[in-house]
Amino acid sequence: VILINGELNDKLSVRDRAIQYGDGLFETFAVKNGEALAWDLHITRLQSSSIRLGIECPDPALLKREVSSISQHARRAVLKLIISRGEGGRGYQLPTSALPTRIISLHEWPDYPVNYMNEGIVATVCKMRMACNPVLAGMKHLNRLEQVLLKKELLGSDFPEAVVLDINDNVIEGCMSNIFLVKNKQLFTPDLSNSGVEGVVREGIVQLAESLKLKCEILPLQINDVMNADEVFFCNSVAGIWPVKKINDKIFTMESITRRVQKLLIDKNLIIAQ
Protein backbone atom coordinates (compact mmCIF):
# COMPACT_ATOMS: atom_id res chain seq x y z
CA VAL A 1 0.00 0.00 0.00
CA ILE A 2 1.40 3.38 -0.97
CA LEU A 3 -0.02 6.86 -0.38
CA ILE A 4 1.30 9.84 -2.33
CA ASN A 5 0.08 13.14 -0.91
CA GLY A 6 -2.73 11.32 0.82
CA GLU A 7 -4.00 9.36 -2.16
CA LEU A 8 -3.63 5.68 -2.96
CA ASN A 9 -1.08 5.83 -5.75
CA ASP A 10 2.24 4.20 -6.44
CA LYS A 11 3.43 6.43 -9.29
CA LEU A 12 5.40 9.62 -8.80
CA SER A 13 5.81 12.41 -11.32
CA VAL A 14 9.21 12.24 -13.01
CA ARG A 15 9.50 15.97 -12.25
CA ASP A 16 9.74 15.21 -8.55
CA ARG A 17 13.12 16.23 -7.20
CA ALA A 18 13.40 12.97 -5.26
CA ILE A 19 14.00 11.33 -8.64
CA GLN A 20 16.08 14.09 -10.18
CA TYR A 21 18.45 14.82 -7.28
CA GLY A 22 17.53 12.75 -4.25
CA ASP A 23 16.29 16.08 -2.92
CA GLY A 24 14.41 14.91 0.14
CA LEU A 25 14.37 12.99 3.40
CA PHE A 26 12.98 9.75 4.73
CA GLU A 27 12.05 7.97 7.93
CA THR A 28 11.69 4.24 8.48
CA PHE A 29 9.30 3.28 11.26
CA ALA A 30 8.66 -0.01 12.96
CA VAL A 31 4.90 -0.54 13.14
CA LYS A 32 3.47 -2.57 15.99
CA ASN A 33 -0.25 -3.22 16.37
CA GLY A 34 -1.07 -0.31 14.11
CA GLU A 35 1.25 2.15 15.81
CA ALA A 36 4.34 3.71 14.22
CA LEU A 37 6.88 3.46 17.04
CA ALA A 38 9.16 6.27 18.21
CA TRP A 39 6.93 8.77 16.44
CA ASP A 40 8.20 11.85 18.24
CA LEU A 41 11.85 10.99 17.69
CA HIS A 42 11.25 10.41 13.96
CA ILE A 43 9.27 13.62 13.51
CA THR A 44 11.81 15.67 15.44
CA ARG A 45 14.57 14.46 13.14
CA LEU A 46 12.44 15.00 10.05
CA GLN A 47 11.64 18.55 11.09
CA SER A 48 15.18 19.54 11.95
CA SER A 49 16.53 18.04 8.71
CA SER A 50 13.80 19.81 6.73
CA ILE A 51 14.97 23.11 8.15
CA ARG A 52 18.57 22.29 7.17
CA LEU A 53 17.56 21.51 3.58
CA GLY A 54 15.05 24.36 3.33
CA ILE A 55 12.15 21.97 2.73
CA GLU A 56 8.84 22.93 4.31
CA CYS A 57 8.05 19.94 6.49
CA PRO A 58 4.39 18.91 6.26
CA ASP A 59 2.26 19.27 9.37
CA PRO A 60 3.01 16.35 11.72
CA ALA A 61 -0.71 15.97 12.45
CA LEU A 62 -1.35 15.40 8.74
CA LEU A 63 1.53 12.93 8.55
CA LYS A 64 0.19 11.14 11.61
CA ARG A 65 -3.28 10.79 10.05
CA GLU A 66 -1.86 9.42 6.81
CA VAL A 67 0.56 7.08 8.58
CA SER A 68 -2.25 5.79 10.81
CA SER A 69 -4.61 5.22 7.91
CA ILE A 70 -2.07 3.04 6.16
CA SER A 71 -0.76 1.13 9.16
CA GLN A 72 -3.83 0.77 11.38
CA HIS A 73 -4.38 -2.92 10.63
CA ALA A 74 -0.74 -3.96 10.63
CA ARG A 75 0.32 -6.14 13.52
CA ARG A 76 3.98 -5.80 12.63
CA ALA A 77 5.30 -3.97 9.56
CA VAL A 78 7.78 -1.43 8.30
CA LEU A 79 6.54 1.98 7.29
CA LYS A 80 8.61 4.29 5.12
CA LEU A 81 7.86 8.00 4.91
CA ILE A 82 9.56 10.04 2.21
CA ILE A 83 9.33 13.82 2.09
CA SER A 84 10.75 15.31 -1.09
CA ARG A 85 11.10 18.98 -1.96
CA GLY A 86 8.41 18.41 -4.59
CA GLU A 87 8.28 18.98 -8.32
CA GLY A 88 10.62 21.31 -10.10
CA GLY A 89 12.04 22.12 -13.49
CA ARG A 90 15.32 20.94 -14.92
CA GLY A 91 18.33 22.25 -13.07
CA TYR A 92 19.55 22.30 -9.49
CA GLN A 93 18.04 25.67 -8.55
CA LEU A 94 15.18 25.49 -6.08
CA PRO A 95 11.71 25.82 -7.59
CA THR A 96 10.15 29.11 -6.53
CA SER A 97 7.16 27.50 -4.85
CA ALA A 98 7.65 23.79 -4.41
CA LEU A 99 4.98 21.80 -2.64
CA PRO A 100 6.72 18.99 -0.72
CA THR A 101 5.67 15.48 -1.72
CA ARG A 102 4.62 12.93 0.92
CA ILE A 103 5.16 9.27 0.05
CA ILE A 104 4.09 6.73 2.64
CA SER A 105 4.51 3.02 2.02
CA LEU A 106 3.90 -0.06 4.12
CA HIS A 107 6.24 -3.05 3.83
CA GLU A 108 6.50 -6.54 5.24
CA TRP A 109 8.40 -7.01 8.43
CA PRO A 110 11.82 -8.36 7.42
CA ASP A 111 12.65 -11.94 8.30
CA TYR A 112 15.83 -11.32 10.26
CA PRO A 113 16.73 -14.46 12.19
CA VAL A 114 15.55 -14.20 15.79
CA ASN A 115 19.04 -14.98 17.04
CA TYR A 116 20.46 -11.76 15.58
CA MET A 117 18.72 -9.95 18.40
CA ASN A 118 19.00 -12.71 20.99
CA GLU A 119 22.48 -14.10 20.43
CA GLY A 120 24.14 -11.47 18.28
CA ILE A 121 25.78 -11.36 14.87
CA VAL A 122 29.20 -11.80 13.33
CA ALA A 123 30.20 -8.52 11.72
CA THR A 124 33.02 -7.29 9.53
CA VAL A 125 34.58 -3.93 8.66
CA CYS A 126 33.71 -2.43 5.27
CA LYS A 127 36.58 -1.53 2.98
CA MET A 128 34.66 1.33 1.42
CA ARG A 129 34.73 4.61 3.30
CA MET A 130 32.09 7.27 3.71
CA ALA A 131 32.61 10.90 2.77
CA CYS A 132 32.65 13.73 5.28
CA ASN A 133 30.43 16.73 4.85
CA PRO A 134 29.05 18.54 7.89
CA VAL A 135 26.37 20.14 5.72
CA LEU A 136 24.78 16.73 5.04
CA ALA A 137 25.88 14.74 8.09
CA GLY A 138 23.28 13.37 10.48
CA MET A 139 20.31 13.63 8.13
CA LYS A 140 18.44 10.67 6.69
CA HIS A 141 18.34 12.28 3.26
CA LEU A 142 17.65 10.52 -0.03
CA ASN A 143 21.27 10.59 -1.26
CA ARG A 144 22.10 7.05 -0.24
CA LEU A 145 24.48 5.75 -2.89
CA GLU A 146 27.13 5.23 -0.24
CA GLN A 147 24.85 2.87 1.67
CA VAL A 148 23.93 1.08 -1.56
CA LEU A 149 27.61 0.48 -2.33
CA LEU A 150 28.45 -0.49 1.25
CA LYS A 151 25.64 -3.03 1.23
CA LYS A 152 26.88 -4.25 -2.17
CA GLU A 153 30.24 -4.93 -0.55
CA LEU A 154 28.52 -7.38 1.81
CA LEU A 155 26.63 -9.13 -1.01
CA GLY A 156 27.23 -12.86 -0.87
CA SER A 157 28.89 -12.68 2.55
CA ASP A 158 27.48 -14.03 5.79
CA PHE A 159 27.76 -10.68 7.55
CA PRO A 160 24.38 -9.11 8.26
CA GLU A 161 26.04 -5.83 9.22
CA ALA A 162 29.46 -4.20 9.16
CA VAL A 163 31.39 -1.37 10.76
CA VAL A 164 31.78 1.58 8.42
CA LEU A 165 34.55 4.19 8.66
CA ASP A 166 34.82 7.60 7.05
CA ILE A 167 37.71 8.67 4.84
CA ASN A 168 39.49 10.06 7.92
CA ASP A 169 39.48 6.65 9.64
CA ASN A 170 36.75 7.50 12.12
CA VAL A 171 34.22 4.80 12.92
CA ILE A 172 30.82 6.18 11.92
CA GLU A 173 28.09 3.53 11.94
CA GLY A 174 26.92 0.32 10.30
CA CYS A 175 25.71 0.07 6.69
CA MET A 176 22.14 0.50 7.86
CA SER A 177 22.38 1.12 11.59
CA ASN A 178 24.23 3.05 14.28
CA ILE A 179 26.90 1.54 16.47
CA PHE A 180 27.46 1.65 20.22
CA LEU A 181 30.41 0.43 22.27
CA VAL A 182 30.45 -0.54 25.92
CA LYS A 183 33.72 -0.07 27.76
CA ASN A 184 34.13 -0.05 31.55
CA LYS A 185 30.35 -0.07 32.02
CA GLN A 186 29.92 3.05 29.93
CA LEU A 187 28.29 3.61 26.52
CA PHE A 188 30.07 5.28 23.63
CA THR A 189 28.76 6.12 20.18
CA PRO A 190 30.52 7.94 17.33
CA ASP A 191 30.25 11.65 16.80
CA LEU A 192 28.27 12.16 13.58
CA SER A 193 28.90 15.82 12.87
CA ASN A 194 30.83 15.05 9.68
CA SER A 195 29.32 11.81 8.42
CA GLY A 196 26.59 9.29 9.10
CA VAL A 197 22.91 9.25 10.02
CA GLU A 198 21.69 10.25 13.45
CA GLY A 199 19.42 7.29 13.94
CA VAL A 200 16.28 7.48 16.01
CA VAL A 201 17.17 4.45 18.15
CA ARG A 202 20.62 5.96 18.73
CA GLU A 203 18.93 9.15 19.91
CA GLY A 204 16.58 7.13 22.12
CA ILE A 205 19.53 5.37 23.75
CA VAL A 206 21.36 8.65 24.30
CA GLN A 207 18.27 10.10 25.98
CA LEU A 208 17.46 7.01 28.06
CA ALA A 209 20.96 5.99 29.14
CA GLU A 210 20.67 7.96 32.34
CA SER A 211 17.60 6.02 33.40
CA LEU A 212 19.82 2.90 33.33
CA LYS A 213 22.42 4.81 35.35
CA LEU A 214 24.74 4.57 32.35
CA LYS A 215 26.94 7.34 31.08
CA CYS A 216 26.78 7.72 27.30
CA GLU A 217 29.46 9.67 25.49
CA ILE A 218 29.36 10.88 21.88
CA LEU A 219 32.87 11.30 20.54
CA PRO A 220 35.17 10.47 17.62
CA LEU A 221 35.98 6.75 17.70
CA GLN A 222 38.48 4.63 15.78
CA ILE A 223 38.42 0.99 14.86
CA ASN A 224 40.75 0.17 17.77
CA ASP A 225 38.13 1.50 20.15
CA VAL A 226 35.68 -0.96 18.65
CA MET A 227 38.09 -3.87 18.82
CA ASN A 228 38.98 -3.06 22.43
CA ALA A 229 35.40 -2.60 23.59
CA ASP A 230 33.77 -4.97 26.08
CA GLU A 231 30.52 -5.05 24.15
CA VAL A 232 29.48 -3.74 20.73
CA PHE A 233 26.02 -3.43 19.26
CA PHE A 234 24.27 -2.06 16.17
CA CYS A 235 20.82 -0.49 16.35
CA ASN A 236 18.10 0.74 14.05
CA SER A 237 14.34 1.16 14.13
CA VAL A 238 13.55 -2.15 12.42
CA ALA A 239 16.42 -4.45 13.39
CA GLY A 240 16.23 -3.26 16.98
CA ILE A 241 19.51 -3.97 18.73
CA TRP A 242 21.94 -6.53 17.34
CA PRO A 243 24.74 -7.44 19.72
CA VAL A 244 28.04 -8.21 18.00
CA LYS A 245 29.52 -11.61 18.81
CA LYS A 246 32.60 -11.32 16.67
CA ILE A 247 34.50 -8.98 14.35
CA ASN A 248 37.40 -10.60 12.51
CA ASP A 249 39.19 -12.66 15.18
CA LYS A 250 37.92 -10.70 18.12
CA ILE A 251 35.15 -12.29 20.15
CA PHE A 252 32.89 -10.07 22.21
CA THR A 253 31.08 -11.53 25.16
CA MET A 254 27.50 -10.49 25.16
CA GLU A 255 27.37 -9.00 28.56
CA SER A 256 24.75 -7.38 30.64
CA ILE A 257 24.71 -3.82 29.38
CA THR A 258 23.61 -4.58 25.81
CA ARG A 259 20.82 -6.74 27.30
CA ARG A 260 19.72 -3.95 29.60
CA VAL A 261 19.60 -1.43 26.76
CA GLN A 262 17.67 -3.90 24.59
CA LYS A 263 15.14 -4.54 27.33
CA LEU A 264 14.68 -0.85 28.11
CA LEU A 265 14.03 0.05 24.47
CA ILE A 266 11.54 -2.78 24.10
CA ASP A 267 9.81 -1.73 27.33
CA LYS A 268 9.71 1.89 26.14
CA ASN A 269 8.19 0.71 22.85
CA LEU A 270 11.01 2.13 20.72
CA ILE A 271 11.90 -1.21 19.15
CA ILE A 272 10.13 -4.55 18.72
CA ALA A 273 11.24 -7.78 20.38
CA GLN A 274 11.92 -10.15 17.48
Next chain:
Amino acid sequence: VILINGELNDKLSVRDRAIQYGDGLFETFAVKNGEALAWDLHITRLQSSSIRLGIECPDPALLKREVSSISQHARRAVLKLIISRGEGGRGYQLPTSALPTRIISLHEWPDYPVNYMNEGIVATVCKMRMACNPVLAGMKHLNRLEQVLLKKELLGSDFPEAVVLDINDNVIEGCMSNIFLVKNKQLFTPDLSNSGVEGVVREGIVQLAESLKLKCEILPLQINDVMNADEVFFCNSVAGIWPVKKINDKIFTMESITRRVQKLLIDKNLIIAQ
Protein backbone atom coordinates in the same frame (compact mmCIF):
# COMPACT_ATOMS: atom_id res chain seq x y z
CA VAL B 1 7.73 14.99 -23.49
CA ILE B 2 8.95 12.16 -21.30
CA LEU B 3 9.70 8.54 -22.19
CA ILE B 4 10.02 5.90 -19.49
CA ASN B 5 11.42 2.64 -20.82
CA GLY B 6 10.43 3.66 -24.32
CA GLU B 7 6.85 4.62 -23.55
CA LEU B 8 5.27 8.05 -23.32
CA ASN B 9 4.78 8.33 -19.58
CA ASP B 10 5.71 10.84 -16.92
CA LYS B 11 5.06 8.72 -13.84
CA LEU B 12 7.63 6.48 -12.23
CA SER B 13 6.94 3.62 -9.83
CA VAL B 14 7.68 4.64 -6.25
CA ARG B 15 9.62 1.38 -5.98
CA ASP B 16 12.24 2.73 -8.35
CA ARG B 17 15.56 3.10 -6.61
CA ALA B 18 16.09 6.52 -8.18
CA ILE B 19 13.41 7.74 -5.75
CA GLN B 20 14.43 5.62 -2.79
CA TYR B 21 18.20 6.16 -2.85
CA GLY B 22 19.20 8.25 -5.85
CA ASP B 23 20.55 4.93 -7.13
CA GLY B 24 21.28 5.87 -10.71
CA LEU B 25 23.03 8.14 -13.18
CA PHE B 26 22.11 10.91 -15.57
CA GLU B 27 23.34 12.74 -18.65
CA THR B 28 22.30 16.18 -19.84
CA PHE B 29 22.59 16.71 -23.59
CA ALA B 30 22.39 19.83 -25.68
CA VAL B 31 20.10 19.11 -28.65
CA LYS B 32 20.68 20.97 -31.89
CA ASN B 33 18.54 20.39 -34.97
CA GLY B 34 17.35 17.06 -33.64
CA GLU B 35 20.79 15.80 -32.67
CA ALA B 36 21.97 15.12 -29.11
CA LEU B 37 25.47 16.62 -29.15
CA ALA B 38 28.62 14.93 -27.83
CA TRP B 39 26.81 11.59 -27.92
CA ASP B 40 29.91 9.41 -27.70
CA LEU B 41 31.38 11.34 -24.78
CA HIS B 42 28.09 11.12 -22.86
CA ILE B 43 27.65 7.41 -23.52
CA THR B 44 31.25 6.62 -22.63
CA ARG B 45 30.79 8.31 -19.25
CA LEU B 46 27.43 6.64 -18.69
CA GLN B 47 28.89 3.22 -19.43
CA SER B 48 31.96 3.60 -17.25
CA SER B 49 29.88 4.96 -14.34
CA SER B 50 27.38 2.10 -14.76
CA ILE B 51 30.21 -0.37 -14.33
CA ARG B 52 31.35 1.43 -11.19
CA LEU B 53 27.85 1.27 -9.67
CA GLY B 54 27.12 -2.23 -10.90
CA ILE B 55 24.17 -1.06 -13.01
CA GLU B 56 23.68 -2.82 -16.32
CA CYS B 57 23.85 0.04 -18.80
CA PRO B 58 21.16 -0.24 -21.50
CA ASP B 59 22.30 -0.81 -25.08
CA PRO B 60 23.52 2.52 -26.52
CA ALA B 61 21.71 1.76 -29.78
CA LEU B 62 18.43 1.52 -27.89
CA LEU B 63 19.19 4.74 -26.03
CA LYS B 64 20.05 6.43 -29.31
CA ARG B 65 16.74 5.38 -30.86
CA GLU B 66 14.75 6.63 -27.90
CA VAL B 67 16.69 9.88 -27.66
CA SER B 68 16.24 10.49 -31.39
CA SER B 69 12.54 9.80 -31.29
CA ILE B 70 12.03 12.40 -28.59
CA SER B 71 14.39 15.07 -29.92
CA GLN B 72 14.09 14.74 -33.69
CA HIS B 73 11.98 17.86 -34.16
CA ALA B 74 13.79 20.05 -31.64
CA ARG B 75 15.81 22.88 -33.10
CA ARG B 76 17.44 23.63 -29.78
CA ALA B 77 16.60 21.88 -26.52
CA VAL B 78 17.98 20.15 -23.46
CA LEU B 79 17.62 16.40 -23.18
CA LYS B 80 18.01 14.61 -19.89
CA LEU B 81 18.63 10.88 -19.73
CA ILE B 82 18.33 9.12 -16.38
CA ILE B 83 19.35 5.51 -15.89
CA SER B 84 18.35 4.11 -12.52
CA ARG B 85 19.11 0.68 -11.14
CA GLY B 86 15.41 -0.10 -11.46
CA GLU B 87 12.79 -1.21 -9.01
CA GLY B 88 13.62 -2.88 -5.74
CA GLY B 89 12.23 -3.71 -2.34
CA ARG B 90 12.75 -1.74 0.83
CA GLY B 91 16.33 -1.67 2.01
CA TYR B 92 19.69 -0.78 0.54
CA GLN B 93 20.59 -4.27 -0.67
CA LEU B 94 20.65 -4.69 -4.43
CA PRO B 95 17.61 -6.38 -5.94
CA THR B 96 18.56 -9.79 -7.28
CA SER B 97 17.47 -9.02 -10.82
CA ALA B 98 16.87 -5.33 -11.33
CA LEU B 99 15.92 -4.08 -14.77
CA PRO B 100 17.43 -0.61 -15.16
CA THR B 101 14.94 2.18 -15.81
CA ARG B 102 15.42 4.61 -18.71
CA ILE B 103 13.89 8.07 -18.31
CA ILE B 104 14.32 10.46 -21.19
CA SER B 105 12.89 13.97 -21.04
CA LEU B 106 13.06 16.95 -23.34
CA HIS B 107 13.25 20.47 -21.90
CA GLU B 108 13.29 24.02 -23.16
CA TRP B 109 16.62 25.57 -23.95
CA PRO B 110 17.44 27.79 -20.96
CA ASP B 111 17.40 31.53 -21.49
CA TYR B 112 20.93 32.31 -20.35
CA PRO B 113 21.84 35.84 -21.45
CA VAL B 114 23.89 35.75 -24.66
CA ASN B 115 26.62 37.82 -23.06
CA TYR B 116 27.45 35.06 -20.54
CA MET B 117 29.10 33.23 -23.41
CA ASN B 118 30.26 36.28 -25.35
CA GLU B 119 31.43 38.64 -22.63
CA GLY B 120 31.72 36.43 -19.58
CA ILE B 121 30.22 36.34 -16.10
CA VAL B 122 30.97 37.66 -12.65
CA ALA B 123 31.46 34.68 -10.34
CA THR B 124 31.93 34.12 -6.64
CA VAL B 125 33.31 31.37 -4.41
CA CYS B 126 30.80 29.17 -2.57
CA LYS B 127 31.09 28.93 1.19
CA MET B 128 29.75 25.40 1.27
CA ARG B 129 32.26 22.65 0.57
CA MET B 130 31.88 19.37 -1.24
CA ALA B 131 32.68 16.01 0.33
CA CYS B 132 35.50 13.77 -0.88
CA ASN B 133 34.85 10.17 -1.77
CA PRO B 134 36.88 8.48 -4.52
CA VAL B 135 34.20 5.79 -4.82
CA LEU B 136 31.65 8.34 -6.04
CA ALA B 137 33.87 11.02 -7.54
CA GLY B 138 33.64 11.79 -11.25
CA MET B 139 30.23 10.22 -11.83
CA LYS B 140 27.09 12.14 -12.72
CA HIS B 141 25.03 10.10 -10.29
CA LEU B 142 21.64 10.99 -8.88
CA ASN B 143 22.90 11.94 -5.41
CA ARG B 144 22.97 15.67 -6.01
CA LEU B 145 22.01 17.26 -2.71
CA GLU B 146 25.37 19.03 -2.57
CA GLN B 147 24.64 20.77 -5.87
CA VAL B 148 21.13 21.65 -4.70
CA LEU B 149 22.54 23.29 -1.57
CA LEU B 150 25.36 25.02 -3.48
CA LYS B 151 22.84 26.46 -5.90
CA LYS B 152 20.68 27.48 -2.93
CA GLU B 153 23.64 29.48 -1.64
CA LEU B 154 23.55 31.55 -4.85
CA LEU B 155 19.79 32.14 -4.63
CA GLY B 156 19.01 35.83 -4.88
CA SER B 157 22.57 36.71 -5.87
CA ASP B 158 23.68 38.01 -9.26
CA PHE B 159 26.23 35.24 -9.71
CA PRO B 160 25.26 32.77 -12.42
CA GLU B 161 28.03 30.41 -11.33
CA ALA B 162 30.56 30.02 -8.51
CA VAL B 163 33.81 28.25 -7.73
CA VAL B 164 33.29 25.27 -5.44
CA LEU B 165 35.96 23.80 -3.17
CA ASP B 166 36.06 20.47 -1.39
CA ILE B 167 36.49 20.09 2.36
CA ASN B 168 40.27 19.84 1.84
CA ASP B 169 40.40 23.28 0.17
CA ASN B 170 40.89 21.97 -3.34
CA VAL B 171 39.10 23.76 -6.14
CA ILE B 172 36.81 21.20 -7.77
CA GLU B 173 34.34 22.78 -10.19
CA GLY B 174 31.37 25.15 -10.45
CA CYS B 175 27.91 24.44 -8.99
CA MET B 176 26.80 23.02 -12.34
CA SER B 177 29.90 23.09 -14.52
CA ASN B 178 33.60 22.32 -14.65
CA ILE B 179 36.30 24.92 -14.36
CA PHE B 180 39.43 25.59 -16.41
CA LEU B 181 42.28 28.00 -15.78
CA VAL B 182 44.67 29.46 -18.30
CA LYS B 183 48.13 30.39 -17.07
CA ASN B 184 51.15 31.08 -19.26
CA LYS B 185 49.26 29.92 -22.36
CA GLN B 186 48.49 26.55 -20.80
CA LEU B 187 45.20 24.97 -19.66
CA PHE B 188 44.67 23.56 -16.18
CA THR B 189 41.63 21.82 -14.75
CA PRO B 190 41.19 20.28 -11.29
CA ASP B 191 41.85 16.66 -10.57
CA LEU B 192 38.47 15.04 -9.82
CA SER B 193 39.54 11.72 -8.34
CA ASN B 194 38.07 12.61 -4.94
CA SER B 195 35.19 14.93 -5.69
CA GLY B 196 33.23 16.49 -8.54
CA VAL B 197 31.73 15.45 -11.84
CA GLU B 198 33.86 14.64 -14.86
CA GLY B 199 31.89 16.71 -17.32
CA VAL B 200 31.61 15.81 -20.95
CA VAL B 201 32.73 19.24 -22.18
CA ARG B 202 35.69 19.08 -19.81
CA GLU B 203 36.60 15.72 -21.33
CA GLY B 204 36.18 17.17 -24.82
CA ILE B 205 38.55 20.02 -24.00
CA VAL B 206 41.13 17.65 -22.51
CA GLN B 207 40.98 15.52 -25.67
CA LEU B 208 41.03 18.46 -28.11
CA ALA B 209 43.57 20.73 -26.42
CA GLU B 210 46.41 19.29 -28.45
CA SER B 211 44.71 20.25 -31.69
CA LEU B 212 44.96 23.86 -30.50
CA LYS B 213 48.62 23.26 -29.62
CA LEU B 214 47.70 23.80 -25.98
CA LYS B 215 48.99 21.75 -23.09
CA CYS B 216 46.24 20.75 -20.65
CA GLU B 217 47.13 19.56 -17.19
CA ILE B 218 44.81 17.84 -14.70
CA LEU B 219 46.03 18.41 -11.16
CA PRO B 220 44.99 19.51 -7.68
CA LEU B 221 44.31 23.24 -7.70
CA GLN B 222 43.68 25.75 -4.93
CA ILE B 223 41.77 29.01 -4.91
CA ASN B 224 45.02 30.97 -5.25
CA ASP B 225 45.65 29.22 -8.54
CA VAL B 226 42.28 30.47 -9.73
CA MET B 227 42.89 34.02 -8.52
CA ASN B 228 46.34 34.10 -10.13
CA ALA B 229 45.21 32.66 -13.46
CA ASP B 230 45.30 34.71 -16.64
CA GLU B 231 41.92 33.42 -17.78
CA VAL B 232 39.23 31.35 -16.08
CA PHE B 233 36.20 29.69 -17.61
CA PHE B 234 33.34 27.38 -16.65
CA CYS B 235 31.94 24.81 -19.05
CA ASN B 236 29.05 22.41 -19.35
CA SER B 237 27.00 20.79 -22.10
CA VAL B 238 24.21 23.35 -22.05
CA ALA B 239 25.85 26.59 -20.94
CA GLY B 240 28.76 25.94 -23.25
CA ILE B 241 31.77 27.97 -22.11
CA TRP B 242 31.35 30.94 -19.82
CA PRO B 243 34.47 33.07 -19.48
CA VAL B 244 34.90 34.62 -16.04
CA LYS B 245 35.26 38.41 -16.00
CA LYS B 246 35.61 38.82 -12.28
CA ILE B 247 35.79 36.90 -8.99
CA ASN B 248 35.61 39.11 -5.89
CA ASP B 249 37.95 42.03 -6.65
CA LYS B 250 40.02 40.22 -9.22
CA ILE B 251 39.35 41.09 -12.85
CA PHE B 252 40.26 38.58 -15.54
CA THR B 253 40.90 39.78 -19.03
CA MET B 254 39.09 37.63 -21.50
CA GLU B 255 42.01 36.73 -23.64
CA SER B 256 42.52 34.66 -26.69
CA ILE B 257 42.74 31.14 -25.32
CA THR B 258 39.22 30.96 -23.90
CA ARG B 259 37.94 32.27 -27.25
CA ARG B 260 39.89 29.65 -29.17
CA VAL B 261 38.56 26.83 -26.98
CA GLN B 262 35.02 28.18 -27.35
CA LYS B 263 35.32 28.35 -31.11
CA LEU B 264 36.83 24.89 -31.39
CA LEU B 265 34.06 23.28 -29.34
CA ILE B 266 31.37 25.05 -31.36
CA ASP B 267 33.07 23.97 -34.59
CA LYS B 268 33.32 20.38 -33.35
CA ASN B 269 29.61 20.49 -32.46
CA LEU B 270 30.21 19.78 -28.77
CA ILE B 271 28.48 22.94 -27.59
CA ILE B 272 26.02 25.41 -29.10
CA ALA B 273 26.82 29.04 -29.89
CA GLN B 274 24.31 30.99 -27.79
